[in-house]
Amino acid sequence: MAAYLLRRLLIAVPTLLVIATLAFVLLRATPGGPFDGDKPMMPEIRRSIEARYHLDEPLWQQYLRYLGDLAQGDLGPSFQYRNTSVNELIAQGMPVDIIIGGSALLLALLGGGALGMLAALKRNSWLDHLGMSIAVLGISVPVFVIAPLLILVFAIRLQWLPPGDWVAGSWRHALLPVLALACPYLAYIARLMRASTIEVLASPWMLAARARGLSTHSILLRHALRPALLPVVAFLGPAFAGVITGSIVIETVFGLPGIGRHFITGALNRDYTVVMGVTVLYGALIIAFNLLADLCQAWLDPRVRLK
Amino acid sequence: MKADAVPGPWTEAWLRLRRHRAAMVSLVILGLVALASLLLPLFSPYHYAVPDWDAIFGEPRWQDGHVFGTDNLGRDMLVRVMWGCRISLLVGILASLVSVLIGVIWGTTAGYVGGRVDSVMMRFVDILYSVPFIPLVIVLSVLFGRNFLLVFIAIGAVSWLDIARIVRSQTLSLKQREFIEAAQALGVRTPAMIFRHLVPNLLGIVVVYATLTIPTVILFEALLSFLGLGVRAPLASLGSLVAEGVTNLQSHPYMLISPAIFLALVICCFNYLGDGLRDALDPRDRGA
Numbered sequence: 001m002a003a004y005l006l007r008r009l010l011i012a013v014p015t016l017l018v019i020a021t022l023a024f025v026l027l028r029a030t031p032g033g034p035f036d037g038d039k040p041m042m043p044e045i046r047r048s049i050e051a052r053y054h055l056d057e058p059l060w061q062q063y064l065r066y067l068g069d070l071a072q073g074d075l076g077p078s079f080q081y082r083n084t085s086v087n088e089l090i091a092q093g094m095p096v097d098i099i100i101g102g103s104a105l106l107l108a109l110l111g112g113g114a115l116g117m118l119a120a121l122k123r124n125s126w127l128d129h130l131g132m133s134i135a136v137l138g139i140s141v142p143v144f145v146i147a148p149l150l151i152l153v154f155a156i157r158l159q160w161l162p163p164g165d166w167v168a169g170s171w172r173h174a175l176l177p178v179l180a181l182a183c184p185y186l187a188y189i190a191r192l193m194r195a196s197t198i199e200v201l202a203s204p205w206m207l208a209a210r211a212r213g214l215s216t217h218s219i220l221l222r223h224a225l226r227p228a229l230l231p232v233v234a235f236l237g238p239a240f241a242g243v244i245t246g247s248i249v250i251e252t253v254f255g256l257p258g259i260g261r262h263f264i265t266g267a268l269n270r271d272y273t274v275v276m277g278v279t280v281l282y283g284a285l286i287i288a289f290n291l292l293a294d295l296c297q298a299w300l301d302p303r304v305r306l307k
Numbered sequence: 308m309k310a311d312a313v314p315g316p317w318t319e320a321w322l323r324l325r326r327h328r329a330a331m332v333s334l335v336i337l338g339l340v341a342l343a344s345l346l347l348p349l350f351s352p353y354h355y356a357v358p359d360w361d362a363i364f365g366e367p368r369w370q371d372g373h374v375f376g377t378d379n380l381g382r383d384m385l386v387r388v389m390w391g392c393r394i395s396l397l398v399g400i401l402a403s404l405v406s407v408l409i410g411v412i413w414g415t416t417a418g419y420v421g422g423r424v425d426s427v428m429m430r431f432v433d434i435l436y437s438v439p440f441i442p443l444v445i446v447l448s449v450l451f452g453r454n455f456l457l458v459f460i461a462i463g464a465v466s467w468l469d470i471a472r473i474v475r476s477q478t479l480s481l482k483q484r485e486f487i488e489a490a491q492a493l494g495v496r497t498p499a500m501i502f503r504h505l506v507p508n509l510l511g512i513v514v515v516y517a518t519l520t521i522p523t524v525i526l527f528e529a530l531l532s533f534l535g536l537g538v539r540a541p542l543a544s545l546g547s548l549v550a551e552g553v554t555n556l557q558s559h560p561y562m563l564i565s566p567a568i569f570l571a572l573v574i575c576c577f578n579y580l581g582d583g584l585r586d587a588l589d590p591r592d593r594g595a
Binding site for chain 1: 433434436437438439441442443445446447522526529530533534546549550552553556557560563567570571572574575578579
């Protein structure tokens with residue numbers, strides 16, 4: 001177990017290196033720089049600014065400097081927000097993303113799991129058919145359509161909830177973004193859970209549990225839930241990556257001050273360090289979450305070998 | 308086909324698919340949407356790019372001939388939505404072909420050659436799985452400007468990973484079969500082995516996952532267009548039309564409804580079709 005963890009963490013290092021390098025090369029291969037503004041800049045000023053951010057050095061030297069700083073956890077200064085470091089920008093935006101993304105993932109897991117199991121138990125009933133039709137719809141309607149529709153209905157027409165903006169600690173401001181972000185994953189998890197529960201219910205050990213005269217309640221929660229959760233847990237890694245992408249969209253639509261917004265404006269303004277920093281952060285989060293999902297899978301089913 | 312003839316694997320798959328009602332309905336709907344997107348703009352009196360200043364923000368009405376209404380420049384929404392379907396379907400199918408091609412070649416090579424080559428190739432796939440590609444593609448499209456070709460390549464390059472993994476695991480099991488051994492004994496070289504003997508036997512599973520790749524690609528392109536990074540202005544994809552609809556959501560919600568419905572419809576149909584094809588073609592479920 002410890003050896004496995006260590007190995008996975010060791011693999012994470014070259015992966016992050018690849019991500020950082022990819023981001024660096026792609027960004028620098030494109031025309032334009034962070035200080036090509038609309039206003040012409042005096043050559044001396046430009047040179048001094050570029051020297052301050054080490055943009056006058058040869059590329060390989062900048063690359064090595066970037067990797068060196070990265071190894072120490074320093075993502076460098078932002079170019080567009082003077083006197084602000086990328087670490088500070090991320091620290092500002094992170095709480096919003098943790099609340100929105102975390103709640104959305106939790107909602108998708110609990111809601112989707114419960115719905116899927118219910119549909120499996122009532123297989124081929126009208127409840128099952130209705131639920132699964134809605135689930136296919138949920139997968140097919142992208143986040144950027146669901147979000148404005150939710151705004152239209154609940155904020156503009158019914159005026160129950162605010163249409164956007166962010167007030168820290170206000171659940172009313174968080175509700176619509178969380179719902180919109182959770183929708184596709186909730187639907188997908190419901191479908192996965194339904195299929196796996198049906199498979200588990202048909203297995204011999206379920207028959208054995210029934211033959212022992214256990215109550216339906218105990219059969220479901222103590223015997224069926226654990227194996228049925230396996231494919232759902234395996235999906236959590238990709239779902240997490242999707243929630244990251246979705247959060248970028250959600251922040252744009254609802255005007256939330258998260259990391260994704262810095263990422264988009266950073267890309268528009270050629271703010272190299274912000275874009276690279278956020279990309280590396282996303283990569284690290286995806287790696288961490290995949291590892292967590294694998295560990296969960298091994299815990300749920302000891303037959304899954306950690307190799 | 309004679310009555311006593313044994314149906315070939317593809318005929319059998321087609322018969323199984325025909326029994327899948329949702330998949331068949333989806334296939335018909337997709338065909339109709341494709342046909343309409345090709346023909347309607349040809350026969351409509353309106354052009355997708357020509358503004359009509361007298362018809363700005365026209366609500367959907369039969370009498371005017373603007374069934375889906377008109378947009379902020381007075382352009383007919385029906386023609387624009389059909390153009391959006393054209394672009395989205397085109398991107399979805401072409402980019403899926405690119406990713407299937409890469410995935411199949413990568414997966415069969417890794418699986419068939421095996422050993423160190425296999426572990427290096429699959430480790431590479433593992434690493435790519437952790438790269439936050441969609442954010443990177445967003446950055447790329449921002450930087451290179453709206454380059455349609457780039458969107459194609461980027462999407463195709465991202466979505467081959469799943470196919471590579473599935474194809475590899477199928478290749479590993481095919482490798483154990485006698486016909487491969489026989490071909491090896493006859494001295495067939497590796498490239499010929501992959502393309503003549505392995506790939507044809509993988510086609511079923513490849514068709515299934517290609518069909519399931521198309522909707523994700525369409526969604527991806529729509530996402531890029533939604534963020535203003537996909538197709539160039541007068542042209543429209545379903546994503547950019549949705550974005551225009553969102554901009555005018557408060558005053559003219561009908562501008563969101565028609566492209567959103569078509570986007571959801573197309574994605575929905577591809578998902579159902581993929582489900583049906585999986586039931587008909589995936590060897591893992593056969594005989595159950």
